[in-house]
Amino acid sequence: MSKDKYFILDFDSTFTQVEALDLLGEIALQHTESKEQILEEIKAITNSGMDGSSSFSEGLLKRIHLLQAHKKHLQELIGTLEDKVSDSIKRNKAFFEEYTDQILIVSSGFKEFIVPVVTPYGIKEENVYANTFVFDAQGYISGFDTDNELSQDKGKIKLLQKLALQGDVYVLGDGYTDYEIKEAGLANKFYAFTENIARDKVVEVAEHIAPNLDEFLYQNNLPMTISYPKNRIKVLLLENVHPSALALFKQEGYQVETMAGALSEDELCEKIKDIAILGIRSKTQVTAKVLQQANRLISIGAFCIGTNQIDLEAALWAGITVFNAPFSNTRSVVELALGEIIMLSRNVFEKSMKMHQGNWDKSASGSMEVRDKKLGIIGYGNIGSQLSVLAEALGMQVYYYDVVEKLQLGNARKCETLEQLLETVDVVTLHVDGRESNKGFFGEEAFAHMKPGAIFLNLSRGHIVDLPALTQALKSGKVAGAAVDVFPYEPATNQEEFTNELRGLPNVILTPHIGGSTIEAQENIARFVPTRIMQYINTGNTYQSVNFPNIQLPALKNAHRLIHIHRNVPGVLASINSALASNQVNILGQYLKTNEQIGYVITDIDKAYNKKVIEELRCIPATIKFRMLY
Ligand SMILES: NC(=O)c1ccc[n+]([C@@H]2O[C@H](COP(=O)([O-])OP(=O)(O)OC[C@H]3O[C@@H](n4cnc5c(N)ncnc54)[C@H](O)[C@@H]3O)[C@@H](O)[C@H]2O)c1
Numbered sequence: 001m002s003k004d005k006y007f008i009l010d011f012d013s014t015f016t017q018v019e020a021l022d023l024l025g026e027i028a029l030q031h032t033e034s035k036e037q038i039l040e041e042i043k044a045i046t047n048s049g050m051d052g053s054s055s056f057s058e059g060l061l062k063r064i065h066l067l068q069a070h071k072k073h074l075q076e077l078i079g080t081l082e083d084k085v086s087d088s089i090k091r092n093k094a095f096f097e098e099y100t101d102q103i104l105i106v107s108s109g110f111k112e113f114i115v116p117v118v119t120p121y122g123i124k125e126e127n128v129y130a131n132t133f134v135f136d137a138q139g140y141i142s143g144f145d146t147d148n149e150l151s152q153d154k155g156k157i158k159l160l161q162k163l164a165l166q167g168d169v170y171v172l173g174d175g176y177t178d179y180e181i182k183e184a185g186l187a188n189k190f191y192a193f194t195e196n197i198a199r200d201k202v203v204e205v206a207e208h209i210a211p212n213l214d215e216f217l218y219q220n221n222l223p224m225t226i227s228y229p230k231n232r233i234k235v236l237l238l239e240n241v242h243p244s245a246l247a248l249f250k251q252e253g254y255q256v257e258t259m260a261g262a263l264s265e266d267e268l269c270e271k272i273k274d275i276a277i278l279g280i281r282s283k284t285q286v287t288a289k290v291l292q293q294a295n296r297l298i299s300i301g302a303f304c305i306g307t308n309q310i311d312l313e314a315a316l317w318a319g320i321t322v323f324n325a326p327f328s329n330t331r332s333v334v335e336l337a338l339g340e341i342i343m344l345s346r347n348v349f350e351k352s353m354k355m356h357q358g359n360w361d362k363s364a365s366g367s368m369e370v371r372d373k374k375l376g377i378i379g380y381g382n383i384g385s386q387l388s389v390l391a392e393a394l395g396m397q398v399y400y401y402d403v404v405e406k407l408q409l410g411n412a413r414k415c416e417t418l419e420q421l422l423e424t425v426d427v428v429t430l431h432v433d434g435r436e437s438n439k440g441f442f443g444e445e446a447f448a449h450m451k452p453g454a455i456f457l458n459l460s461r462g463h464i465v466d467l468p469a470l471t472q473a474l475k476s477g478k479v480a481g482a483a484v485d486v487f488p489y490e491p492a493t494n495q496e497e498f499t500n501e502l503r504g505l506p507n508v509i510l511t512p513h514i515g516g517s518t519i520e521a522q523e524n525i526a527r528f529v530p531t532r533i534m535q536y537i538n539t540g541n542t543y544q545s546v547n548f549p550n551i552q553l554p555a556l557k558n559a560h561r562l563i564h565i566h567r568n569v570p571g572v573l574a575s576i577n578s579a580l581a582s583n584q585v586n587i588l589g590q591y592l593k594t595n596e597q598i599g600y601v602i603t604d605i606d607k608a609y610n611k612k613v614i615e616e617l618r619c620i621p622a623t624i625k626f627r628m629l630y
Pocket residue numbers: 305306307326329330333378379380381382383384401402403404406431432433434438441459460461485486513514515516517
């Protein structure tokens with residue numbers, strides 16, 4: 001690209017996320033009683049100036065007087081502004097350094113705070129065009145240099161006319177005065193910069209929108225820190241995923257859509273077509289048919305533990321990583337299970353129902369303490385083993401059964417067979433995973449092995465228990481009480497009726513799959529899953545993916561990273577390296593991990609490389625997906 005291009009950047013709400021004079025007001029007025037009212041006034045004047053509804057110069061004077069700011073406040077202001085530099089500006093220092101002679105800050109703000117904030121990014125002090133303060137004898141800001149055209153109406157236009165830049169001029173800003181430069185014919189292109197604020201009046205007239213600097217750089221083929229603007233990557237979050245997840249994705253610049261309920265297979269087939277990241281919980285079925293339509297899908301986040309609702313194999317073959325939150329809601333499930341064990345042992349649920357109907361049934365009959373009772377945990381994984389520890393703290397004797405060898409915690413006793421456990425314990429609780437082979441795992445035969453009058457809980461997956469067999473065991477009194485949180489069929493939304501044969505049975509606690517539905521768990525999950533996905537997108541890290549070979553990669557330093565996912569057949573690594581060698585590409589690091597189905601190769605290469613190699617890598621037979629990170 002030739003160097004006869006000039007980039008004019010606004011400062012307030014563009015280079016930084018905030019309006020500096022509003023912030024100066026916050027600092028200067030912090031001990032003033034009418035602070036809030038004055039700040040509102042200052043903000044209103046700022047906004048009406050920025051969207052072009054009032055005279056700028058008059059507003060500037062009014063704001064200066066309202067501020068009551070002193071020289072000493074500027075240092076604090078600068079410190080805060082340094083922290084508030086826009087995220088996309090922060091990450092694209094390379095652009096500012098490479099185009100240092102062509103980048104101009106043109107602002108109606110003040111040099112006293114702009115220069116210290118922008119110069120560390122490689123912007124030259126002489127390229128900062130802004131106002132300067134006038135101070136009174138006590139050091140208070142009393143006005144500004146009125147000869148400076150930037151303090152006047154149409155100031156930016158006047159300045160640009162004076163500068164008479166020879167070359168193409170690009171303007172990036174959030175305000176109407178930035179747009180006016182283009183309107184006056186002094187710029188080739190104006191981009192409304194909306195990362196921090198989208199002003200309707202500006203967006204309406206702008207020919208181009210830059211939701212962040214990445215998009216501007218991408219559109220104009222300028223050096224970027226990331227390989228692709230995040231605002232072009234679509235994220236779809238279903239099933240009321242906690243808002244923190246939305247905030248995290250938005251903070252990185254992704255385009256995010258959220259929906260309250262699950263989607264049916266057909267609806268998802270349609271919706272998935274342009275989605276790169278899909279977030280679901282336990283209800284949405286991500287089938288092979290859905291994945292066939294998912295041409296842009298990079299990653300699926302299960303914002304829960306279970307991943308049985310996702311065709312993991314089909315996702316793997318399509319080169320789509322799947323992440324879940326294996327620990328974030330385990331404590332919530334354990335607490336609910338413990339509470340239910342106590343409630344069922346005391347018939348609380350049934351007695352409470354009677355009370356609501358006006359019946360006072362005070363009696364100890366059938367009510368027992370849980371102390372010294374035998375608890376049988378089936379599936380001694382993250383939830384089962386945690387329940388084991390807490391149940392012992394309540395004085396229960398814990399027995400467990402698992403298909404694989406598990407570390408025995410506390411005084412828990414391992415049972416060699418399921419039958420042995422069932423015949424021993426007073427309470428049976430299921431915490432196995434939802435793998436297909438567990439369908440109908442707990443049926444008539446298992447109930448027959450339970451002690452008469454025992455209690456049964458299922459907070460794992462609905463399809464694991466044969467419901468007619470449970471109903472029969474409850475009706476016959478073989479099982480004295482049950483708590484069921486998960487069902488073979490669960491309503492897709494809160495509006496759909498719950499129909500089930502367990503409805504109306506005494507001493508049966510029914511809950512709508514809320515084992516993991518606590519504020520704490522949902523918040524934890526909403527941090528955990530997006531972090532894993534974004535790490536994968538940004539670095540290629542697959543650590544803790546449930547379907548991909550797990551690799552923990554070093555940070556990308558001064559290199560490009562090539563990510564190649566292929567079917568695990570002989571010769572692919574050799575083909576990758578031969579393509580690199582024949583194009584004289586220098587390899588800085590290479591990492592490979594395979595499983596039976598796929599190979600995952602990450603190659604870090606020198607920043608200067610022959611572009612031809614990219615096409616060759618994409619065309620290697622058996623390639624499933626290829627992408628490049630900067
Ligand atoms: N109700 C809810 O809201 C809720 C919340 C979180 C998790 N869950 C479900 O709880 C279950 C347990 O979760 P986790 O995180 O502890 O899972 P986990 O994978 O850590 O543990 C499951 C354990 O079950 C064992 N197992 C599997 N099949 C078995 C079988 N047939 N017999 C004996 N043991 C068997 C496994 O070896 C493993 O140790 C899962 O089904 C999960 O989906 C439900």
